[in-house]
Amino acid sequence: MAKLSDVAARAGVSVSAASRVLSGDPAARLSEETRERVRQAALEIGYQPNFAGRALKLARTDVIALVVPDVTNALFTELTRGVEDEAVARGCVMLLARSEDMQPGGEMFGRLVGEGRVDGLVLQPRDGADPKALAAALGKRSPVVTIHQALPDASSVVVPDALAARRAVEHLIALGHERIGFAGGLTSSPTAQRRAEGYREALRAAGLPYDPALVTWRGYQEADGRAAAAELLTRREPPSALIAANVNAAVGVLAQSRAQGLAVPEDLSVVAVHDAWTAEHTWPPLTCVRLPLYELGRTAVEALANAIAGGPVAHRSVDSPGPVLVERSSTARPHR
Amino acid sequence: MAKLSDVAARAGVSVSAASRVLSGDPAARLSEETRERVRQAALEIGYQPNFAGRALKLARTDVIALVVPDVTNALFTELTRGVEDEAVARGCVMLLARSEDMQPGGEMFGRLVGEGRVDGLVLQPRDGADPKALAAALGKRSPVVTIHQALPDASSVVVPDALAARRAVEHLIALGHERIGFAGGLTSSPTAQRRAEGYREALRAAGLPYDPALVTWRGYQEADGRAAAAELLTRREPPSALIAANVNAAVGVLAQSRAQGLAVPEDLSVVAVHDAWTAEHTWPPLTCVRLPLYELGRTAVEALANAIAGGPVAHRSVDSPGPVLVERSSTARPHR
DNA sequence: ATCCTCGGATCAAACGATTGCTCAACTCAT
DNA sequence: ATGAGTTGAGCAATCGTTTGATCCGAGGAT
Numbered sequence: 096m097a098k099l100s101d102v103a104a105r106a107g108v109s110v111s112a113a114s115r116v117l118s119g120d121p122a123a124r125l126s127e128e129t130r131e132r133v134r135q136a137a138l139e140i141g142y143q144p145n146f147a148g149r150a151l152k153l154a155r156t157d158v159i160a161l162v163v164p165d166v167t168n169a170l171f172t173e174l175t176r177g178v179e180d181e182a183v184a185r186g187c188v189m190l191l192a193r194s195e196d197m198q199p200g201g202e203m204f205g206r207l208v209g210e211g212r213v214d215g216l217v218l219q220p221r222d223g224a225d226p227k228a229l230a231a232a233l234g235k236r237s238p239v240v241t242i243h244q245a246l247p248d249a250s251s252v253v254v255p256d257a258l259a260a261r262r263a264v265e266h267l268i269a270l271g272h273e274r275i276g277f278a279g280g281l282t283s284s285p286t287a288q289r290r291a292e293g294y295r296e297a298l299r300a301a302g303l304p305y306d307p308a309l310v311t312w313r314g315y316q317e318a319d320g321r322a323a324a325a326e327l328l329t330r331r332e333p334p335s336a337l338i339a340a341n342v343n344a345a346v347g348v349l350a351q352s353r354a355q356g357l358a359v360p361e362d363l364s365v366v367a368v369h370d371a372w373t374a375e376h377t378w379p380p381l382t383c384v385r386l387p388l389y390e391l392g393r394t395a396v397e398a399l400a401n402a403i404a405g406g407p408v409a410h411r412s413v414d415s416p417g418p419v420l421v422e423r424s425s426t427a428r429p430h431r
Numbered sequence: 432m433a434k435l436s437d438v439a440a441r442a443g444v445s446v447s448a449a450s451r452v453l454s455g456d457p458a459a460r461l462s463e464e465t466r467e468r469v470r471q472a473a474l475e476i477g478y479q480p481n482f483a484g485r486a487l488k489l490a491r492t493d494v495i496a497l498v499v500p501d502v503t504n505a506l507f508t509e510l511t512r513g514v515e516d517e518a519v520a521r522g523c524v525m526l527l528a529r530s531e532d533m534q535p536g537g538e539m540f541g542r543l544v545g546e547g548r549v550d551g552l553v554l555q556p557r558d559g560a561d562p563k564a565l566a567a568a569l570g571k572r573s574p575v576v577t578i579h580q581a582l583p584d585a586s587s588v589v590v591p592d593a594l595a596a597r598r599a600v601e602h603l604i605a606l607g608h609e610r611i612g613f614a615g616g617l618t619s620s621p622t623a624q625r626r627a628e629g630y631r632e633a634l635r636a637a638g639l640p641y642d643p644a645l646v647t648w649r650g651y652q653e654a655d656g657r658a659a660a661a662e663l664l665t666r667r668e669p670p671s672a673l674i675a676a677n678v679n680a681a682v683g684v685l686a687q688s689r690a691q692g693l694a695v696p697e698d699l700s701v702v703a704v705h706d707a708w709t710a711e712h713t714w715p716p717l718t719c720v721r722l723p724l725y726e727l728g729r730t731a732v733e734a735l736a737n738a739i740a741g742g743p744v745a746h747r748s749v750d751s752p753g754p755v756l757v758e759r760s761s762t763a764r765p766h767r
Numbered sequence: 768a769t770c771c772t773c774g775g776a777t778c779a780a781a782c783g784a785t786t787g788c789t790c791a792a793c794t795c796a797t
Numbered sequence: 798a799t800g801a802g803t804t805g806a807g808c809a810a811t812c813g814t815t816t817g818a819t820c821c822g823a824g825g826a827t
Contacts (some may be wrong), residue, residue, distance in 0.1 A: 096547060098813060109777045114815060124774050143545035147492065148813030150483035151782045158548075166527065167511055172503040179532070188542055191502065191527040196515075206524055209479035211432060212494075236432075317712055346712050353714065376653055376682045378689065378714040435784060445807045450785060460804055484783030487812045 097140045106136035160190040177392020238402035259418035260293030263366040276309040276334035278323035320347025335429040336364035360427035380423035442472035496526040505707045513728020574738035595720045595754035596629030599702040612645040612670035614659035656683025671765040672700035696763035716759035
């Protein structure tokens with residue numbers, strides 16, 4: 096690989112001069128002619144600054160890690176894109192890591208944070224992860240921004256979960272549904288709490304009663320949705336429509352409905368909060384409320400950059416674009 | 432962060448002594464007592480070697496990049512896990528990147544390879560990518576191992592695609608099918624070629640005719656499967672079963688069958704080559720041939736380690752475990 | 768002529784870890 | 798007692814970049 100000293104030699108200047116030219120130091124006093132010669136030389140031998148040398152000197156790697164529960168889950172597609180785009184825009188490289196590997200005491204944790212491989216972390220804690228343990232492990236070791244959930248002493252970014260759930264309910268009410276169930280996430284999940292809150296608000300706003308018998312708190316997995324549907328659909332007065340707190344759970348709801356001989360949307364309408372591309376390929380394609388996850392990713396990186404720069408802890412909500420209903424084929428007017 | 436000199440100071444030894452103890456240099460002559468003191472000191476102040484310092488000196492980052500066409504595609508789940516596990520086992524960190532960002536001349540390419548951020552690449556070229564351009568761009572800049580497809584001058588690892596397709600056909604033949612279609616990938620895709628080859632072999636082995644009218648070469652996307660099914664199912668004598676060259680395409684086949692009023696598996700059996708978790712959640716759940724993708728990932732990293740160590744170019748096939756049929760609900764005996 | 772200033776460019780010291788070489792002290796054989 | 802060999806440990810150079818300090822000459826002001 097070409098080094099800076101090669102560039103300098105070829106341009107007939109000192110290494111320091113070359114460095115100043117290439118890093119565009121405005122305070123440097125160098126003739127335009129010299130600058131041009133250095134730039135030429137760099138171009139000709141295809142110079143690229145050595146990462147390690149620079150990182151050592153600057154104590155900065157320009158790498159940020161995105162830590163999510165499951166890297167290959169479709170739910171994270173948009174988020175990942177958002178984080179990556181913003182990272183690249185800021186001259187950073189994004190490193191993807193699984194939360195699973197990022198246990199406080201774990202190997203990866205040490206390598207990424209302890210060895211100084213990353214400048215900061217965008218972290219989505221696993222549902223059920225202990226916020227205090229996480230916060231303690233991170234300590235002041237590395238700037239962190241969490242998404243969907245706040246940690247003590249770290250900035251966080253969330254999306255309008257309540258409003259999204261509310262939009263879902265409103266859609267069903269507009270179709271004429273009155274008994275609307277809610278297949279929620281774990282009670283320990285802040286997003287699940289907020290989505291449930293939106294569900295309640297929407298019912299209240301429409302003058303419909305809140306019936307705890309129509310609400311479950313199983314989780315965000317496909318199996319959880321299945322279990323939730325199994326429970327809710329065998330109620331004495333079953334709901335005519337169901338909100339699933341997430342796409343994966345909605346897939347489970349679909350499967351269970353089918354298993355019980357119910358047709359969607361004829362016998363049961365289903366709406367999922369949180370859109371993902373998989374929702375288009377289920378049967379029937381799922382009506383969803385799309386959340387601004389791409390923007391969540393971008394905003395998180397922005398917040399992280401602030402944190403790295405030593406800015407104060409801040410908690411933000413990504414409100415634009417707002418949640419919007421994507422109507423597909425899993426919702427219809429109630430049967431009778 | 433604690434530095435090596437801190438450890439040395441605390442243990443009352445020189446930096447070099449501390450370094451030798453901690454890196455376990457066997458040739459170093461140091462008393463056991465000194466070693467113990469250094470280890471203690473390191474433990475007490477929570478020392479972890481600084482990544483940049485070490486990378487600079489050793490000209491090695493212990494980072495390998497996995498470059499796939501679409502990070503969040505379910506198809507890559509297993510591969511990713513395999514690569515990561517093997518990387519961690521070898522003391523490396525895995526960096527995930529999208530092929531999209533890794534265009535030969537691109538930004539990411541420069542940052543990862545040009546700046547020396549990674550020791551090597553495990554690369555799955557996008558379908559339709561120009562192998563020559565890629566090889567040229569990589570040049571001798573960085574060790575590379577490709578998967579699914581070979582590049583000039585680089586090691587590669589593949590899975591037994593032909594055999595997998597063959598297993599799929601054999602399953603359908605065993606059920607009694609005789610008109611079996613094949614919704615393949617692009618003709619430019621080596622995996623698609625191999626899977627088609629296996630399809631042909633299986634037919635030949637069973638004494639069934641190979642009918643080009645039952646074969647399409649659309650691609651691996653859901654829309655491609657949809658288009659393929661649309662074409663094949665409107666033939667004068669439509670197939671009673673279809674092999675989809677990949678899970679995503681199979682999802683499209685399922686959707687299109689439904690759209691044409693055909694029930695799966697009653698009117699049409701469908702088998703996908705290449706299993707993924709999404710196959711369990713389609714309707715009906717897809718019968719698949721599972722490929723050893725986890726092992727593919729591990730093997731690729733192994734091959735990459737060889738390449739980094741300066742070993743010769745080698746081309747391997749991951750034959751164990753062999754492809755195995757995972758029977759779900761999308762296949763049945765033919766209708767009449 | 769002297770003192771300043773300023774443009775143009777180089778020197779040299781970091782950053783943190785690794786490693787070849789040197790050095791002191793001690794043991795042991797001659 | 799002298800030299801060789803061994804053991805235990807430190808010195809200092811090095812990896813590639815950045816950056817504060819320094820140096821040199823030319824021109825301007827006094």
